[in-house]
Amino acid sequence: MALSSSFSPLLNRAITSSPELKAPLINPFRLLDQKFVSSVTVNTPRRLRFIKPVCAEPRSSDSVIPLAASVAAPGRVTLWNFCVYLSVVDFWSLTCISLFWVNADVKNETEKEDYEKLAKELADASPLEIMDKALEKFGNDVAIAFSGAEDVALIEYAKLTGRPFRVFSLDTGRLNPETYQFFDAVEKHYGIHIEYMFPDAVEVQALVRNKGLFSFYEDGHQECCRVRKVRPLRRALKGLQAWITGQRKDQSPGTRSEIPVVQVDPVFEGMEGGIESLVKWNPVANVEGRDIWNFLRAMDVPVNSLHLKGYISIGCEPCTRPILPGQHEREGRWWWEDAKAKECGLHKGNMKEEGVHLHGNGNGNGASLSNGSTIVADIFNSQNLVSLSRAGIENLAKLESRKEPWLVVLYAPWCQFCQAMEGSYIELAEKLKESRVKVGKFRADGDQKGFAKQELQLGSFPTILFFPKHSLKPIKYPSDKRDVDSLMAFVNALR
Template identity: 65%
Template sequence: MAFAVTSSTAIRSSLSTPLEQPKAAQVGAFQPSDRHHLPPAAVNFSRRRCAVKPLNAEPKRNDSIVPSAATFFASEVVEKIDVEDYGKLAKDLGNASPLEIMDKALEKFGNDIAIAFSGAEDVALIEYASLTGRPFRVFSLDTGRLNPETYRFFDEVEKHYKIRIEYMFPDASEVQDLVRNKGLFSFYEDGHQECCRVRKVRPLRRALKGLRAWITGQRKDQSPGTRSEVPVVQVDPVFEGLDGGIGSLVKWNPVANVKGTDVWSFLRAMNVPVNWLHAKGYISIGCEPCTRAVLPGQHEREGRWWWEDAKAKECGLHKGNIKEQNSNGGVHANATVQEADLFNTNCVVNLSRPGIENLLKLKSRNEPWLVVLYAPWCRFCQGMEQSYVEVAEKLTGSGVKIAKFRADGEEKPFAQQELQLGSFPTILFFPKNSSRPVKLSI
């Protein structure tokens, strides 16, 4: 769910020796035909025929991975598919092998799907894709803070599979502002979420807006406390796809039910490239300042953001797949971790009940206010988090106050009666010279 504000008078103001690898099969690349924009639908993904032809030159790169992601040549045509019940499909594929799941994903989405490659053991995804004999695409997020071994690994993978990985980079001005204002290692002091949002989540969001589906290496055993509900396929609860809006993107997790030890057995059997950091005790690999080796017997996530609480060890790329444990010991799937709130930035004011009551009482305000009524567990609130934060950052210094008010639980009756809450999220605009807020549609 995207949220935008239009300016108006109202809102004015790893460097090691590469492994010897067997030659990959003869490959080429294919170029997608011009796409036609279709009306958005929750899970209605129409396909159209695409021209397949090899390219002699390296593909042109831009902010979307659609025109030029990594491809494996195969002469076949993607046909139209009908509306799919992905909940049912997930159950049907519950006992399927990763290869079968990968084949189904590539068959359904053709050149509108891509593998998200982190530079760790999810190279297994690329191997499974190559074994299907179908075209496939690969993209990766280059945060600018990866280990030298990871960059060397990227190069080995490209050469082994004869592909070109489509790298997504963070916005240079955003990184510059973050580093100039807070330093190179601010995440050690105030948590990794802000840095991950700039260097990982926003580039991922740009990449996914050029796709209708993506493939990840999530496994249930990666973090039993937060990822145990990961299905093999789902409608992505957080990110948007090509057609826009929540429900416009499908997420495939072919190795969701596979144990990490089995993934490594597969990699060794297939003799594929692996990141040299694994030999140094690294299991889960991310950015260099936030990743370290683990001791024998430690869980793989212990090597990520080790200075933080275990429940916070998610960067935001898979927010829709983490679960919350409540006070009764139960869990709420597809929710944020209990301690993880939304819209966490200095640009957004956190209003308490007295605070928003005072805002309601003011007949004349010094500044206009924009307030989101939200619930952290709501997937639509999660989906618009990034857009709202971006608006808040852009309006900093403009004279408009940006705020949030958690309106679920005991606050919901008050919000429904006094704040026009109908569903989450609800956006209210409090004009400078008016006693009542205006409810905005999003």
């Protein structure tokens, strides 16, 4: 249907009389500025490829429809063709928008599902292959978390991939001087700049002013770590889509035994924000500590000089100490606390609910329940050992005069350190069976933990107490040496 004859002169006059044509606004689009156009025809198919979604924001010099009208031979604009054109434009715009959001949702859902599948596919892969996959997938939006210990292996693997990579580290302000020297050596060796994250000065000042420099020895390390490590890490991860850690399954009893090589981070958020917005890669999850060190020696890379002084797991100076032969590497961290909780909060997703059925003992001596959890078998089982109940040890602690002295271990059967000393403690009980010293055990986890901490000097598992014949207060064994000779020397000095 053609425009009426009365409308055509008005349109022609508006076009020719104005020195510069102003395109009228039509729906969400406008016609291009065009001079000396007496009549136009719609040429839809050739120009549709220039259409942008209506939600896009073009530059001020851009037109949403670059050539909605084209110059043609003199004629008329048909209202029917023009309406058809606008209908097609609206249809394609809405279709593009819908497809964009649908595809985005499908992509996000696919990615969520793929990480579990990818973890299974890479379960037997080498650390180099896993590192390469992480860098390939996320590029500049993934970074290696470097702690100043054997995490240098991650940097070496990243270098071997030949891909660019980023490294960040948390400077708590309380690291050993050797660790700062190590940071400098690593930067020079690899030609990189480590991205340091620092705690908020106001938060640190408030903590120190209110509770002192060493409050963590009295009320636990979690508050200090939250200020100096966890919150700076949270800020760092908000600028990433993924991060790479040096976690290994053999590092910490009860917290890292089940970590996969890749997972959706259960605690922290990435740049997109919200739950499941961050991916966590653990390339050396399945590698044992000795193999990491064989790799570092073979590649001749810088290492922290503290390792030569007996330090294995290295953190802040007040909370880290060297370990003794036979001790687990994690015993050098927060040694005054429960052995199963050796986490600072950076990997909080590894922590499990406290309970006697949540932790295997590492020897396969557990019975499975219908919910998949495990009941841990008891330890220190010997006819030469007396198993004390809560009432029994309360009575023993209240006695001012005992017929015989007692040696008692406060333990948890799931604790790897308790398991490690089981043989030596049973042997000690065998040697003392003909003496006047009674040897006992008291299970101090679960519901008994609060009582043991308050009344029996429990710090971490295992805690060994000697109850003399004529003393109300038990004497706590102060050493980490739990071999038979060391324990016997302790008993002989006091009985």
